[in-house]
Amino acid sequence: MFKLFYSILFVFLLFFCFDSNAQNIEKTKERIEILASQEFGGRGYVNFGGDLAAVYIAEQMEKAGLKQFGESYFQEFRYKINTFPGKISVKLNNKTLIPGTDFLIGPASPTVKNKYPIFLPDSLLLNDTIKFLAELVKNNYKEKAFVIDYAQTQNIDIKKFYINIMRYNSWFGCIVELIPEELMWSVSTKVQTYPVVKIKRESFDKKTQMIKLNSKSEYVKDFEARNVIGYVEGEKDEFIVFTAHYDHLGWMGKDVFIPGAQDNASGTALVLDLADYYSKNKPEYSIAFMLFFGEEAGLFGSTYYVMNPLFDLKKIKAVFNLDMVGTGDDGITVVNGAEEEYKDIWDLIDKINKENEFFTEIKARKESANSDHYPFHAKGVKAVFIYTMGGKTYYHNPKDKPETLTFTGYNQLFGLLTKFVEEYE
Numbered sequence: 001m002f003k004l005f006y007s008i009l010f011v012f013l014l015f016f017c018f019d020s021n022a023q024n025i026e027k028t029k030e031r032i033e034i035l036a037s038q039e040f041g042g043r044g045y046v047n048f049g050g051d052l053a054a055v056y057i058a059e060q061m062e063k064a065g066l067k068q069f070g071e072s073y074f075q076e077f078r079y080k081i082n083t084f085p086g087k088i089s090v091k092l093n094n095k096t097l098i099p100g101t102d103f104l105i106g107p108a109s110p111t112v113k114n115k116y117p118i119f120l121p122d123s124l125l126l127n128d129t130i131k132f133l134a135e136l137v138k139n140n141y142k143e144k145a146f147v148i149d150y151a152q153t154q155n156i157d158i159k160k161f162y163i164n165i166m167r168y169n170s171w172f173g174c175i176v177e178l179i180p181e182e183l184m185w186s187v188s189t190k191v192q193t194y195p196v197v198k199i200k201r202e203s204f205d206k207k208t209q210m211i212k213l214n215s216k217s218e219y220v221k222d223f224e225a226r227n228v229i230g231y232v233e234g235e236k237d238e239f240i241v242f243t244a245h246y247d248h249l250g251w252m253g254k255d256v257f258i259p260g261a262q263d264n265a266s267g268t269a270l271v272l273d274l275a276d277y278y279s280k281n282k283p284e285y286s287i288a289f290m291l292f293f294g295e296e297a298g299l300f301g302s303t304y305y306v307m308n309p310l311f312d313l314k315k316i317k318a319v320f321n322l323d324m325v326g327t328g329d330d331g332i333t334v335v336n337g338a339e340e341e342y343k344d345i346w347d348l349i350d351k352i353n354k355e356n357e358f359f360t361e362i363k364a365r366k367e368s369a370n371s372d373h374y375p376f377h378a379k380g381v382k383a384v385f386i387y388t389m390g391g392k393t394y395y396h397n398p399k400d401k402p403e404t405l406t407f408t409g410y411n412q413l414f415g416l417l418t419k420f421v422e423e424y425e
């Protein structure tokens with residue numbers, strides 16, 4: 001009897017778990033775990049992280065039964081990128097710093113094995129830029145590491161002055177920035193002639209005399225990247241497009257990888273969930289699913305796509321770019337939602353949200369070239385970028401892990417998007 005009860009319960013649960021008429025948050029979490037795993041190495045430029053992710057996404061598309069525009073789901077393109085495949089170490093006097101926790105190396109840094117005496121100006125000198133320049137003329141700092149402690153200056157113009165010094169540096173052998181907040185990494189398509197090290201302010205002892213750097217970088221002039229694209233054919237030959245970038249920053253040396261769970265395993269997994277949904281629920285519009293590479297390096301995948309579209313861009317009714325969508329505690333923001341020509345899109349989003357009481361707050365923002373919607377928008381294709389707000393997330397930091405995501409707005413966002421597709425004229 002008991003057994004029978006449990007088997008009925010089991011079938012009942014199965015029915016709900018595999019309900020094909022809705023989002024599948026458990027599957028999404030599983031996909032984020034995979035995409036943000038160490039094996040996928042931050043979906044970047046060394047250890048084949050980006051390639052592994054591309055193959056995984058194509059597999060998921062194939063399982064969902066998505067159609068291909070060409071011979072495969074892949075669209076290849078190339079660009080230049082500075083990568084960090086080797087060992088990276090930083091020593092202050094004789095203290096070895098922990099990579100990723102105490103420091104990150106500047107993404108445009110060259111290979112370097114050297115030691116530099118520290119030049120740490122006091123707050124008086126740091127805040128007097130004229131005196132500072134005079135000091136540069138008077139003495140030779142070519143062999144030294146200039147330590148910029150931004151916390152010593154409140155003035156925004158002075159900060160800008162040092163950011164420019166940093167960018168166009170030809171006076172110092174090395175530049176060290178002391179970072180009071182969480183460390184933030186990025187990727188660079190260029191290599192500088194000098195290294196930059198970002199050190200957590202609390203990890204830097206002011207009595208340090210010498211910094212020792214050992215960092216290997218490799219400038220790849222012809223990096224092969226792939227967009228992964230599939231679609232579901234609807235009744236109409238017009239498209240709603242869901243996009244997300246699946247690339248992230250990858251490995252910094254042998255020890256640090258930035259998982260990019262929020263940025264943007266979350267958006268990638270949401271797009272795949274939408275692909276599963278539409279492959280089982282035939283839509284009126286055709287729906288394309290585009291997972292782009294190279295967003296972090298400069299929106300390369302989406303830019304390549306709009307220059308080399310797989311079908312006429314004029315057939316696109318709307319693009320939803322989903323980038324950093326793993327929270328939602330404080331609602332969502334819609335970039336381009338505040339632009340006049342997006343009024344019909346914004347009004348429908350707002351109406352659906354109110355009718356269904358999905359989010360207490362949705363914000364409309366003006367245009368911004370901050371993610372993959374932008375190349376579409378610039379080409380005159382209507383494209384919005386949605387990200388979730390709230391929760392504690394770690395932007396471009398090794399702590400951007402799956403466990404930081406709350407998924408508070410996941411079902412709501414999924415509902416909002418699918419209802420939009422149903423109702424949009």
Ligand SMILES: [Zn+2]
Pocket residue numbers: 245263264295323324371
């Ligand atoms: Zn992103």
